[in-house]
Amino acid sequence: MLFHVKMTVNLPVDMHPERAASLKAEEKALAQRLQQEGKWRHLWRIAGHYANYSVFDVDSVQDLHDLLMQLPLFPYMAIEVNALCRHPSSIHADDR
Numbered sequence: 001m002l003f004h005v006k007m008t009v010n011l012p013v014d015m016h017p018e019r020a021a022s023l024k025a026e027e028k029a030l031a032q033r034l035q036q037e038g039k040w041r042h043l044w045r046i047a048g049h050y051a052n053y054s055v056f057d058v059d060s061v062q063d064l065h066d067l068l069m070q071l072p073l074f075p076y077m078a079i080e081v082n083a084l085c086r087h088p089s090s091i092h093a094d095d096r
């Protein structure tokens with residue numbers, strides 16, 4: 001199942017810079033692992049924002065929820081989820 005996810009990061013202004021750097025490093029490591037595993041299919045920065053558009057390929061809504069909740073930056077993100085299905089005019093056979 002494919003999901004389009006928007007994540008907007010809002011770190012507290014008073015968060016210690018070392019804590020912020022540590023969370024970002026943990027997030028990056030997990031994000032890259034999930035990309036290598038094929039679960040995090042796309043990761044795009046939204047220009048001008050500390051936010052991203054992502055596409056996840058997971059087995060269920062529960063899997064998506066569990067994945068998002070384990071992200072180190074999860075407590076500091078506003079997350080919007082949209083489920084995707086195949087468009088009848090798409091020429092890409094790997095859409096699903």
Ligand SMILES: O=C(O)C[C@H]1C=CC(=O)O1
Nearest residue numbers: 009027028031050051052
């Ligand atoms: O930077 C972000 O958009 C937040 C988050 C998503 C992946 C990652 O490494 O950090």
